[in-house]
Amino acid sequence: MIIDRTENLMKYQSMLPNLKAGLDALNALTDKKVGRYEFNGGFFMIQQGNTSPADSGEFEAHRKYIDVQIILSGSEIVVWEDISRLTQSVPYSEEKEREMFKGPVAHTFKIEAGMLWVAFPQDAHKACKHLDAQNDYLKVVMKLPVM
Secondary structure (H helix, E strand, O other), rough: OEEEEEHHHHHHHHHHOOOOHHHHHHHHHOOOOOEEEEEEEEEEEEEEEEOEEEEOOOEEOOOOOOEEEEEEEEEEEEEEEEEEHHEEEEEOOOOOEEEEEEOOEEEEEEEEEEEEEEEEEEEEEEEEEEEEOOOOEEEEEEEOOOO
């Protein structure tokens, strides 16, 4: 798991295949409309919504893609745990490219506009959450291939 400011994202380029291509495609957009966008070596989605309670839902993890999530406006709480400490609830689906896990909320962090977080295959996560009051968010979820 990586948590940082967006201005530091390129420092992780060696760990994130095709990051530059994804950021170039994102920066080429004149209007950041909700939707899915393809680029050479991956894709990203622009998502907008409201957070839900941190104890709701299950953890998810991915095997083929690294999640790079960049908050453009608003904020979210992300719940994190290593998959080895959780109980698998839904086996890996090739089609959905995820598996689901159950476990307690032990680690949370707040991500605000100008920040990002990165989840690798061992990083089970629940995104778009809140602890006290509901928040809104606009974010980019970039999917980069695991090498």
